[in-house]
Amino acid sequence: MMWDVIVIGSGIGGLTAGALLARDGRRVLVCESHGFPGGAAHAFSRRGFCFDSGPSFYCGLSGSPSLNPLKQVLDLLGESLATIPYDPLGHYHFPEATLPIYSNLERYRQTIAQVSPQGAQELAAFHQKLLGLYGGLQGIPAIALSSDWRLLPKLLVNYGPALLKLLPYLGLVNGSAGRIMDGTVADPWVRRLIDLECFLLSGLKAHGTIAPEVAFMLGGTGQGGGGISPGGSGAIAQTLVRGLERWGGQLRTQAHVEEILVRDRRAVGVRLTSGEVLQSQIVISNASIWDTYGQLLPPDALPPAQREQALATPAIASFMHLHLGIRAEGLEGLTGHHVVVHHAIAISPNRAILA
Ligand SMILES: Cc1cc2nc3c(=O)[nH]c(=O)nc-3n(C[C@H](O)[C@H](O)[C@H](O)COP(=O)(O)OP(=O)(O)OC[C@H]3O[C@@H](n4cnc5c(N)ncnc54)[C@H](O)[C@@H]3O)c2cc1C
Structure with a gap:
């Protein structure tokens, strides 16, 4: 056949x-x-x-329309996925403090302010830029994008108003989250936090992570929270x-x-x-x-x-997963993600060395 x-x-x-x-x-x-x-x-x-x-x-797996490309694919296939929302998404455990990671960005920044009030204000400016970009991207579904010459006429014909909305943010579309961080955040602790969040998202620090990826994560969690399938x-x-x-x-x-x-x-x-x-x-x-x-x-x-x-694409040097089964009795209310940061010596594009 x-x-x-x-x-x-x-x-x-x-x-x-x-x-x-x-x-x-x-x-x-x-x-x-x-x-x-x-x-x-x-x-x-x-x-x-x-x-x-x-x-x-995961974020954006429930509700339509969603910017999550996987959700868009499932919608096209006529398939649906049950999801359970979770908020807070988890906790960061820093030497300085343990912080809940709330989906609501205002609430999240209030917890950051406990460590650095000035940093929390700067983080708000960082978030604002990225959420503007998210707003601009919202009108153009990822499923409509392609990497050939047909993209431009398709966008012009079908997504003219959305393109206009995106215009002020065009400079950010191909840029890194690090560039936005440089223009908005001076606080060293919050810069480290942003680097950590970018690393968790893409495996790279803020200067190696593209801004739309972070914008999508912020916008998606802020709107519907994280959601996990049962x-x-x-x-x-x-x-x-x-x-x-x-x-x-x-x-x-x-x-x-x-x-x-x-x-x-x-x-x-x-x-x-x-x-x-x-x-x-x-x-x-x-x-x-x-x-x-x-x-x-x-x-x-x-x-x-x-x-x-x-x-020539570099391969990651190593990656270790340790799967531990823990009996759930008595752990009601345990949040989904626990990120334990001791002292970050270096986070390079290829590896994180935490000591
Ligand atoms: C530890 C970890 C945590 C992650 N956390 C998140 C997260 O929280 N949120 C998120 O969105 N993403 C996360 N990701 C990323 C996400 O899982 C991946 O981006 C995605 O699953 C990759 O899918 P893929 O189809 O590109 O490739 P893969 O999943 O690598 O699929 C490739 C498939 O091809 C098969 N294959 C390879 N060679 C052959 C062959 N010769 N013949 C037949 N079959 C072959 C393999 O067996 C495999 O099934 C995480 C990834 C890891 C590893």
Whole structure:
């Protein structure tokens, strides 16, 4: 059988691409190495405890319209996800103080003022800039964006009024949160707090984190608070799989792709570890950039410069997860996230060294 599209990997990205293309009428097969879907966002059980493998902080998953791209995708697929709101989102434990992280920004800044009244005022100016950007972005759904030349005419025709609203913030769209911080916040403690929050969001400090990402987080939590699905990120993956299958797409687990087959510089299918060959008009890789360009594609499949450019992307040196199951009796009211900061020696783009 000739597939229209084969997607390598059933992470949130692969499932989203597969499900939307299935909705568009394409015959889609998603091949996943593991025995379950979700990639970094799967859930698993051990000895009666359920664990989320990765993500735990979501905002904008409930209510429509939402700026959350995942919510927009679920809406398009006709799928919905139950969510439980939580506020405070958790606590920061600094040597100086333990602070609840409230969704309501005014309330959050009041707690910051207990450590630094001046810093809290500066934080308000930082928030104001980012919320202005959020307001400007609100009228243009992420699902409408593409990275080709068609974007500009599409925006002009369909989103003219929203573009006008965004105009005063255009300078911030491609900039970093750090640039906004430099213009609004001098207090060293609050600057460290912003760096920490950016690191939690993107893995990079404020100068490495794009402003719209932080604006989206502030606007999303401020409006609807954080919300977690009762089944954790595993439920999100399952909902996307349901959306894929509802539109006729298929998921095959334990189907590790060993090679993308290429003819005349066009992908024509994939070969699985089992030796099975699957043919397709289009192959989309949800595997990492290093696996895709370094292992799945034959070295001569693409112009060398394109391959070198992709493989020049630095990989994170290491990342450790420790999953601990804790019995919930007597822990009613425990908040979702606890960020313990001792003394940050350095937070580099590749690693956080906390001592
Ligand atoms: C610890 C942690 C915490 C996080 N916290 C949050 C959070 O709070 N909020 C948030 O929004 N995001 C969070 N994230 C980020 C979020 O989880 C990821 O951005 C997202 O899940 C990545 O999805 P993806 O589809 O891009 O890739 P992946 O999830 O990496 O999916 C890739 C898939 O491809 C499969 N695959 C790879 N190679 C092959 C092959 N050759 N053949 C077949 N299958 C293959 C893999 O098995 C995997 O299933 C967190 C991530 C981590 C790790």
